[in-house]
Amino acid sequence: MKKHARLQDRPEIECTFNVIGPAGSFFIVEAETDNKKAFENTMRKYFNKVGGFRFASEASAVQSWFQQKGVLTVKAELKGKPVGLEQMEEVGIELDCEDVVLIESGDRTFELLCQPDRLSDVEHKLTSKG
Structure with a gap:
C-alpha cells in the first residue's frame, strides 16, 4: 500500500525519443512516464531484440522528416x-x-x-x- 502511495506522488514526465530503424525508417516515440531513464532502457531492450534500431543523437535529425497533423x-x-x-x-x-x-x-x-x-x-x- 505504501508503494502505491509513493507511485501516486511521483509526477508523470512527458518525453520524446527519436529512433532510427532498419531500412532508413524513422520513429518518434512520445511517452508519459515517472522514470525517463528506466523507460528508455526498456525501449532499448526491445529494440535490441528486434535489431537494427538506434536512438538518434539529435532530436531534429528525426523530427525534420515528420509533420504533425x-x-x-x-x-x-x-x-x-x-x-x-x-x-x-x-x-x-x-x-x-x-x-x-x-x-x-x-x-x-x-x-x-x-x-x-x-x-x-x-x-x-x-x-x-x-
Missing part, C-alpha cells in the same frame, strides 16, 4: 445515404481542411487532415453538420 476518421452519410468523395471534399474545404482522403470505399470512410490546433474545431463543426 490533425486526423479525423469519419464514416460519412447524409440522411441515410452515402456521401461521395466530391461531397466530402466540399465539406473539407468549408471546414478549412488540408486534405480529404477516401480510405475505405465500401463503407465510405474518409480521413480529414487539418492543423493539429484546429482538430477540435473541425470535429465540432463536422458534428454540427450531421
Whole structure:
C-alpha cells in the first residue's frame, strides 16, 4: 500500500525519443512516464531484440522528416445515404481542411487532415453538420 502511495506522488514526465530503424525508417516515440531513464532502457531492450534500431543523437535529425497533423476518421452519410468523395471534399474545404482522403470505399470512410490546433474545431463543426 505504501508503494502505491509513493507511485501516486511521483509526477508523470512527458518525453520524446527519436529512433532510427532498419531500412532508413524513422520513429518518434512520445511517452508519459515517472522514470525517463528506466523507460528508455526498456525501449532499448526491445529494440535490441528486434535489431537494427538506434536512438538518434539529435532530436531534429528525426523530427525534420515528420509533420504533425490533425486526423479525423469519419464514416460519412447524409440522411441515410452515402456521401461521395466530391461531397466530402466540399465539406473539407468549408471546414478549412488540408486534405480529404477516401480510405475505405465500401463503407465510405474518409480521413480529414487539418492543423493539429484546429482538430477540435473541425470535429465540432463536422458534428454540427450531421
